[in-house]
Amino acid sequence: MPVDPSFAALPLEEVRAAALEKAAGLGCSHAEVRIERIRSQVVVVRDGLVQTTVDDTEIGLGLRVVRDRSMGFAATVELHPDAAVALAERAVEMAVATAPALAVPVDLAAEPAHGEVEWSSPYEIDPTTVAVADKVAVLGDWSARLLAHGAVDHVTAMVLAVVEDKQFADLSGTVTTQRRVRMHPVVEAFAVDGATGSFESMRTLAPPAGRGWEYVTGGSWDWDTELARLGDLLAEKITAPTVEAGTYDLVIDPSNLWLTIHESVGHATELDRALGYEAAYAGTSFATIDRLGSLRYGSPAMNVTGDRTTPHGLASVGYDDEGVAAQSFDIVKEGVLVGYQLDRRMAAENDLGRSNGCAFADSPLHAPIQRMANVSLAPAPGAGPTTDELMAGVDSGVYVVGDKSWSIDMQRYNFQFTGQRFYRIDHGRLAGQLRDVAYQATTTDFWGSLDAVGGTTTYVLGGAFNCGKGQPPQVAPVSHGCPSALFRGVNVLNARAETGR
Amino acid sequence: MSDGDRLPAASDVVERALSLSRGDDCVVIVGDGSEADVRFANNTTTTNGLRRDRRVTVVSFLRRPGAGGGADGGAGGGVAVGVASRGGAVDVAELVRLSEADAADAAPADDAVALVEGAGEDPAFGAPPVLTDERSIDGVVRSLADAFTRARSAGHVLAGFASHRVDTTYLGSSTGLRRRHEQPAGTLQLVARSADGTRSTWAGAGTSWFDDVEIDALHDRLVTRLAWAGRKVDLPAGRYETLLPPDATADLMVVLSQALSGRDAEDGRSPFSAPGGGTRLGETLSSLPFTLRSDPVEPGLECAPFVVATASGTDVSVFDNGLPVGPTAWVGDGKLAALEYHRAAAARAGTVARPPGENLVLELPGATDSLDDLLGRTERGLLVTCLWYIREVDPVTLLVTGLTRDGVYLVEGGEVVGAVNNFRFNESPIDVLARTTEAGRTTRALSREWGDWQSRTAMPALRVADFNMSSVSPAT
Numbered sequence: 001m002p003v004d005p006s007f008a009a010l011p012l013e014e015v016r017a018a019a020l021e022k023a024a025g026l027g028c029s030h031a032e033v034r035i036e037r038i039r040s041q042v043v044v045v046r047d048g049l050v051q052t053t054v055d056d057t058e059i060g061l062g063l064r065v066v067r068d069r070s071m072g073f074a075a076t077v078e079l080h081p082d083a084a085v086a087l088a089e090r091a092v093e094m095a096v097a098t099a100p101a102l103a104v105p106v107d108l109a110a111e112p113a114h115g116e117v118e119w120s121s122p123y124e125i126d127p128t129t130v131a132v133a134d135k136v137a138v139l140g141d142w143s144a145r146l147l148a149h150g151a152v153d154h155v156t157a158m159v160l161a162v163v164e165d166k167q168f169a170d171l172s173g174t175v176t177t178q179r180r181v182r183m184h185p186v187v188e189a190f191a192v193d194g195a196t197g198s199f200e201s202m203r204t205l206a207p208p209a210g211r212g213w214e215y216v217t218g219g220s221w222d223w224d225t226e227l228a229r230l231g232d233l234l235a236e237k238i239t240a241p242t243v244e245a246g247t248y249d250l251v252i253d254p255s256n257l258w259l260t261i262h263e264s265v266g267h268a269t270e271l272d273r274a275l276g277y278e279a280a281y282a283g284t285s286f287a288t289i290d291r292l293g294s295l296r297y298g299s300p301a302m303n304v305t306g307d308r309t310t311p312h313g314l315a316s317v318g319y320d321d322e323g324v325a326a327q328s329f330d331i332v333k334e335g336v337l338v339g340y341q342l343d344r345r346m347a348a349e350n351d352l353g354r355s356n357g358c359a360f361a362d363s364p365l366h367a368p369i370q371r372m373a374n375v376s377l378a379p380a381p382g383a384g385p386t387t388d389e390l391m392a393g394v395d396s397g398v399y400v401v402g403d404k405s406w407s408i409d410m411q412r413y414n415f416q417f418t419g420q421r422f423y424r425i426d427h428g429r430l431a432g433q434l435r436d437v438a439y440q441a442t443t444t445d446f447w448g449s450l451d452a453v454g455g456t457t458t459y460v461l462g463g464a465f466n467c468g469k470g471q472p473p474q475v476a477p478v479s480h481g482c483p484s485a486l487f488r489g490v491n492v493l494n495a496r497a498e499t500g501r
Numbered sequence: 502m503s504d505g506d507r508l509p510a511a512s513d514v515v516e517r518a519l520s521l522s523r524g525d526d527c528v529v530i531v532g533d534g535s536e537a538d539v540r541f542a543n544n545t546t547t548t549n550g551l552r553r554d555r556r557v558t559v560v561s562f563l564r565r566p567g568a569g570g571g572a573d574g575g576a577g578g579g580v581a582v583g584v585a586s587r588g589g590a591v592d593v594a595e596l597v598r599l600s601e602a603d604a605a606d607a608a609p610a611d612d613a614v615a616l617v618e619g620a621g622e623d624p625a626f627g628a629p630p631v632l633t634d635e636r637s638i639d640g641v642v643r644s645l646a647d648a649f650t651r652a653r654s655a656g657h658v659l660a661g662f663a664s665h666r667v668d669t670t671y672l673g674s675s676t677g678l679r680r681r682h683e684q685p686a687g688t689l690q691l692v693a694r695s696a697d698g699t700r701s702t703w704a705g706a707g708t709s710w711f712d713d714v715e716i717d718a719l720h721d722r723l724v725t726r727l728a729w730a731g732r733k734v735d736l737p738a739g740r741y742e743t744l745l746p747p748d749a750t751a752d753l754m755v756v757l758s759q760a761l762s763g764r765d766a767e768d769g770r771s772p773f774s775a776p777g778g779g780t781r782l783g784e785t786l787s788s789l790p791f792t793l794r795s796d797p798v799e800p801g802l803e804c805a806p807f808v809v810a811t812a813s814g815t816d817v818s819v820f821d822n823g824l825p826v827g828p829t830a831w832v833g834d835g836k837l838a839a840l841e842y843h844r845a846a847a848a849r850a851g852t853v854a855r856p857p858g859e860n861l862v863l864e865l866p867g868a869t870d871s872l873d874d875l876l877g878r879t880e881r882g883l884l885v886t887c888l889w890y891i892r893e894v895d896p897v898t899l900l901v902t903g904l905t906r907d908g909v910y911l912v913e914g915g916e917v918v919g920a921v922n923n924f925r926f927n928e929s930p931i932d933v934l935a936r937t938t939e940a941g942r943t944t945r946a947l948s949r950e951w952g953d954w955q956s957r958t959a960m961p962a963l964r965v966a967d968f969n970m971s972s973v974s975p976a977t
Contacts, residue, residue, distance in 0.1 A: 498971060
């Protein structure tokens with residue numbers, strides 16, 4: 001797909017050349033410039049009426065340099081060659097100012113020069129070319145369908161759409177120009193119990209995806225069926241019995257499991273965290289580098305990859321924000337930790353060879369840091385079990401569907417998750433919804449209890465737009481594919497009882 | 502980054518956009534920002550940044566005649582709105598056209614009311630933005646090498662972040678508003694970990710201009726706390742009397758402040774919805790006469806004295822741009838005293854508009870004690886440092902879960918006797934207020950969890966009975 005003409009019309013070449021030439025002239029051994037335009041649209045419809053519209057375009061230029069093995073970064077919204085020259089001076093000043101306290105000099109793992117290359121994520125309709133009124137019309141229609149259900153008192157419908165145009169260039173001669181398109185439509189229905197002042201909600205499971213507006217209108221997700229079922233599912237949830245806290249076997253649907261993978265595997269296997277570089281903010285990791293190749297992360301059924309090439313994946317790219325070509329790599333193989341997510345600095349510091357391409361900056365105004373690849377759990381080989389077949393092996397359990405609340409500690413041991421809906425599993429069969437379920441576990445115990453993964457027919461690519469990391473904080477989109485999976489003997493809390501009221 | 506800045510003057514951008522507007526009304530907001538930061542970990546500097554940004558937002562308003570020819574909401578008429586924003590050296594004409602095209606397509610807005618009328622131009626409206634740069638954090642940067650040397654010789658490892666940002670906001674409207682606001686915001690955070698990673702503690706501070714914080718002072722606090730951790734005590738999950746220092750109080754009160762939507766409460770979607778409909782306004786939340794309030798002129802926590810809304814939301818409205826913001830007590834005398842409403846929602850609810858607060862102060866009238874005073878009167882309890890990864894579990898009760906982080910200490914007989922393992926907690930900040938038995942004096946506090954966007958808080962230390970430590974976290 002060609003570079004978007006309106007992005008190509010920006011003074012890309014003059015600005016990047018000015019920045020790189022000045023940086024080289026100031027003695028930088030490495031310099032990389034990113035020119036980005038990020039258009040973000042948000043429409044929120046509440047009870048059928050428009051509540052929020054945002055149509056924002058961020059434009060800017062970020063320059064990172066290494067001089068005397070110290071790194072500096074500066075950025076501006078001014079796309080002008082003179083501004084780019086000033087930026088190089090500023091970035092070098094930062095490298096010089098922070099050098100006296102630099103104890104680990106900066107090296108970057110080698111990456112071949114890729115020349116001038118282009119890449120685009122697959123999409124059919126640029127969602128930012130769809131008028132706000134058309135987006136409102138879709139959300140209004142969806143809201144009306146749900147509000148017509150007797151159990152539904154309120155509906156919030158929302159669509160987020162992002163188109164990211166980015167050009168990266170460095171002193172090695174790599175110039176990448178890339179476009180990424182992503183969408184997240186979501187509808188949440190509320191049922192209010194007026195007598196008690198209590199309420200319940202349920203939202204659609206459709207994941208955010210690296211797709212265009214065709215995600216809403218095309219056939220990749222069955223919106224009609226999901227919306228048609230949501231009212232009845234919510235009605236059943238309101239009258240469902242509350243869960244009795246205790247130990248249960250869990251069959252976890254991909255719509256919930258993706259987030260558990262994200263938190264307990266994705267973040268724990270970021271090498272910068274494992275080395276302590278996020279100690280003040282996102283946290284560290286129990287999966288320290290001395291345990292690479294030996295840490296028993298989970299059962300032999302656990303195979304996890306990091307992948308920046310997944311079709312429609314939110315973290316998929318052609319080249320990362322350090323000019324490294326996108327790759328796929330093993331993180332956990334048959335239950336053992338075998339790999340980390342890397343950027344060029346982490347790879348060089350630890351003699352791990354080439355970076356596997358996990359550098360990302362969420363804005364031209366932020367420096368790239370190591371961010372998550374699409375970290376996914378492999379399904380069972382061959383046909384593999386269906387979700388029903390996984391449940392058939394459970395005497396007393398809970399089937400968990402959809403993500404909701406999530407929290408995990410700073411070393412990625414102790415986590416707690418809730419969901420959109422929960423079903424009792426009684427002797428291998430679903431036996432109605434339950435309320436107030438939260439599951440709590442320690443990462444390695446939980447993955448150690450993984451008894452079986454479903455087959456490819458159960459596999460779904462989930463994900464989020466809003467993964468946070470770094471200081472200043474950055475937000476990254478990322479997908480996680482997984483099958484349904486069966487975990488034995490997991491601790492389930494009753495969330496309502498936790499209040500002690 | 503004052504030199505080399507070729508962006509046109511913000512006030513000129515406002516005037517040009519207003520002059521190009523062909524709608525019935527127009528609001529223009531220019532946000533000029535600058536930022537300098539340095540990050541460090543493992544006793545070395547890691548990343549840094551200087552940045553200059555600008556965002557221009559144009560809100561176009563188009564009146565729609567109703568069936569009866571009325572212009573303001575009657576008989577199917579109303580006001581349609583289009584909003585568009587763009588960063589950098591903006592093509593103002595294109596941006597105005599974009600917002601007008603959206604307004605032309607839009608249905609009348611639910612939050613339509615008459616725009617706020619201007620009352621003269623702010624004296625500094627035409628002045629350039631205040632820009633920060635590396636000089637603001639220069640003191641921290643220059644003291645880092647010594648701090649790392651000190652840490653190495655003491656056998657611990659420092660990580661942290663210093664960030665300074667200044668936003669200058671220009672607001673203009675076709676109804677004569679010409680407002681300008683300067684908003685500095687800085688944070689300094691420091692974590693010290695023992696070399697083996699088994700002991701860890703944190704200190705942070707919010708600041709406006711980096712003239713009242715220094716790394717050595719925070720470092721001293723951390724050295725004391727690492728020494729407390731010389732003795733380790735394993736405690737099981739359970740309910741404990743818990744001392745929350747002001748920073749941890751801020752972690753929980755910011756959660757409470759995010760649940761103050763009047764619309765959500767009236768729709769039955771909030772912990773402040775009342776059984777039988779309506780809201781819990783006037784209900785007693787705590788037997789202690791707490792005040793939880795926001796005030797744009799709170800000393801040290803100053804924020805915009807008028808509404809700046811680049812998009813409408815549940816309780817904010819682009820129609821309210823420029824609306825003066827005064828002090829609001831959300832909780833007064835221990836009772837729920839106010840909820841957030843934009844003007845249109847307030848009119849429907851028969852109450853007054855209250856924009857969400859941009860700072861947050863919790864205080865117990867007459868309280869003078871420090872955290873140390875509370876600690877000295879503690880027979881047996883836990884002292885936490887800060888809370889982390891706080892997420893809503895049950896919106897009905899505002900139950901949230903999260904972790905204790907970087908230091909939990911056992912207090913016995915009025916003294917810290919050792920460091921305890923971390924816990925996952927499940928608690929509602931509403932219940933925390935209800936179960937608070939004692940509060941100290943209010944001091945400036947930095948929420949570790951929310952300080953990225955809400956660094957303007959002042960809080961007391963709290964003694965909370967039966968704080969629910971739901972499970973043990975092995976994390977250190």
